[in-house]
Amino acid sequence: MAMAAAKGRVLPLLAVAAALAAALLYRAPFSKSLGGEGCSLLPHDHFWIASERVVTLGRVGPAAVEVKGGLINAIAVGDYRSFLLRRPVVDYGDAVIMPGLIDVHAHLDEPGRAEWEGFSTGTRAAAAGGITTLVDMPLNSYPSTVSEETLKLKLDAAKDKLHVDVGFWGGLVPENALNPSALESLLNAGVLGLKSFMCPSGINDFPMTNSTHIEEGLVTLAKYKRPLLIHAERIPDVQNEDGIDGELDPKAYTTYLKSRPPAWEEAAIKDLQRAMKDTEIGGRSEGAHIHIVHLSDAKTSLGLLKDAKQNGARVSVETCPHYLAFSAEEVPDGDTRFKCAPPIRDSTNRDNLWEALLDGHIDMLSSDHSPSAPDLKLMEEGNFLRAWGGISSLQFVLPVTWSHGKKYGISLNQLASWWSERPAMLAGLKKKGAVLPGYRADIVVWKPEAQFHLDDSHPVYHKHRNISAYLGKQLSGKILSTFVGGNLVFAEDKHAKAACGAPILAK
Ligand SMILES: NC(=O)N[C@H]1NC(=O)NC1=O
Ligand SMILES: [Zn+2]
Numbered sequence: 001m002a003m004a005a006a007k008g009r010v011l012p013l014l015a016v017a018a019a020l021a022a023a024l025l026y027r028a029p030f031s032k033s034l035g036g037e038g039c040s041l042l043p044h045d046h047f048w049i050a051s052e053r054v055v056t057l058g059r060v061g062p063a064a065v066e067v068k069g070g071l072i073n074a075i076a077v078g079d080y081r082s083f084l085l086r087r088p089v090v091d092y093g094d095a096v097i098m099p100g101l102i103d104v105h106a107h108l109d110e111p112g113r114a115e116w117e118g119f120s121t122g123t124r125a126a127a128a129g130g131i132t133t134l135v136d137m138p139l140n141s142y143p144s145t146v147s148e149e150t151l152k153l154k155l156d157a158a159k160d161k162l163h164v165d166v167g168f169w170g171g172l173v174p175e176n177a178l179n180p181s182a183l184e185s186l187l188n189a190g191v192l193g194l195k196s197f198m199c200p201s202g203i204n205d206f207p208m209t210n211s212t213h214i215e216e217g218l219v220t221l222a223k224y225k226r227p228l229l230i231h232a233e234r235i236p237d238v239q240n241e242d243g244i245d246g247e248l249d250p251k252a253y254t255t256y257l258k259s260r261p262p263a264w265e266e267a268a269i270k271d272l273q274r275a276m277k278d279t280e281i282g283g284r285s286e287g288a289h290i291h292i293v294h295l296s297d298a299k300t301s302l303g304l305l306k307d308a309k310q311n312g313a314r315v316s317v318e319t320c321p322h323y324l325a326f327s328a329e330e331v332p333d334g335d336t337r338f339k340c341a342p343p344i345r346d347s348t349n350r351d352n353l354w355e356a357l358l359d360g361h362i363d364m365l366s367s368d369h370s371p372s373a374p375d376l377k378l379m380e381e382g383n384f385l386r387a388w389g390g391i392s393s394l395q396f397v398l399p400v401t402w403s404h405g406k407k408y409g410i411s412l413n414q415l416a417s418w419w420s421e422r423p424a425m426l427a428g429l430k431k432k433g434a435v436l437p438g439y440r441a442d443i444v445v446w447k448p449e450a451q452f453h454l455d456d457s458h459p460v461y462h463k464h465r466n467i468s469a470y471l472g473k474q475l476s477g478k479i480l481s482t483f484v485g486g487n488l489v490f491a492e493d494k495h496a497k498a499a500c501g502a503p504i505l506a507k
């Protein structure tokens with residue numbers, strides 16, 4: 001019965017042992033450390049999961065993973081079936097067992113804008129998508145997370161609503177950037193690092209920073225060894241003439257592209273050169289780390305970042321599935337679901353982003369899940385210049401990355417590196433991001449080959465399915481089970497009753 005709950009396939013050979021094991025499992029007491037009965041669809045705190053394709057230790061192969069008290073206790077690599085005789089096991093056959101995804105860039109907009117997205121809906125979508133940890137951005141909620149007090153409001157709003165673990169970035173804004181004690185109190189309160197914008201953010205209480213704010217903020221961050229995430233677009237001092245003029249059709253996607261050319265990304269990154277240099281060994285903010293969020297320009301901006309890395313700057317770069325899945329050529333005019341900043345560029349740029357990811361010049365992936373209330377997307381009017389910029393994608397990032405990445409020959413190990421290991425390092429999450437003994441049992445089990453059509457009948461848990469650019473698409477990669485800290489929080493299109501994810505605070 002316990003086995004059936006997880007739809008595990010118990011090998012016929014092990015039928016007797018499995019029956020014994022099931023009985024054992026069923027009688028096992030609920031673990032307080034796992035939060036009690038409603039936290040898991042598999043209410044046991046000691047069990048094994050196994051499959052032919054476990055992603056661990058840089059390889060993919062048959063293995064069994066022992067989960068005990070919320071942690072991975074042991075891994076039996078190789079012929080796990082004989083090893084597992086008489087042990088309680090959920091056998092996932094040839095499904096992939098991989099570290100749960102860590103999405104370091106999601107906007108869950110509580111308090112203040114729960115009608116855009118919230119902790120409950122956002123983390124349910126995450127669980128359904130195999131994401132086991134999210135790091136929440138400091139803007140789009142109201143107030144923004146820019147102080148100890150506003151972080152406390154976030155934590156209060158999140159209480160009892162987290163279906164996965166959630167950490168928080170704080171905001172670096174002009175009001176705190178030149179004030180080390182204000183920044184220290186925010187960092188001491190537990191944000192995992194800071195985030196700032198070099199252009200208007202679209203949110204009134206999250207003003208943009210200039211390079212001086214950034215350089216000064218980094219000095220404080222260096223003491224804490226926590227990163228600064230930067231939205232690197234800046235309006236160039238001199239706009240060149242193919243910039244936008246009033247005559248262009250606001251429904252045409254080309255108009256939007258012209259309004260935010262790659263020159264914006266370039267200008268920001270050039271402006272960051274001194275800040276990047278400061279992070280080098282012996283630099284003014286040695287120990288700090290600059291992370292460029294959602295890179296879209298795979299040309300000059302990427303080149304500048306490669307140079308900075310080569311010179312020893314501590315810089316990392318993420319891009320997002322929408323820049324890898326879509327190209328400007330295929331964005332229909334008036335379809336503002338595809339509006340994001342920086343924009344989705346042409347197909348050559350998309351191919352170059354894949355190449356940079358495969359070559360290691362782009363370090364990791366994140367969703368930048370940034371929904372709004374549907375009316376702000378202006379879907380009927382189709383005005384790209386006035387619509388909210390933000391892509392709604394949280395639940396689909398794994399199948400989207402896989403479906404499109406297959407064409408570029410990506411491997412399961414690369415997926416685990418881009419979506420789990422590197423994000424864990426960026427956010428300073430110890431014992432997360434890999435399937436290894438001693439690590440938190442945050443695991444996704446999925447079937448890469450299973451195809452599905454994201455049609456109107458597909459369950460979507462994040463807010464406002466209609467504003468997601470992925471609706472109507474055919475994807476490969478079905479999530480079977482998601483474990484967070486040993487709790488089976490999602491399986492067979494069902495969530496565990498209780499929300500037992502943990503808030504993560506830096507110490
Ligand atoms: N405020 C906000 O979420 N902006 C995000 N949306 C987007 O498309 N890019 C962003 O930075
Ligand atoms: Zn951004």
Ligand SMILES: [Zn+2]
Pocket residue numbers: 105107137368369370
């Ligand atoms: Zn964002």
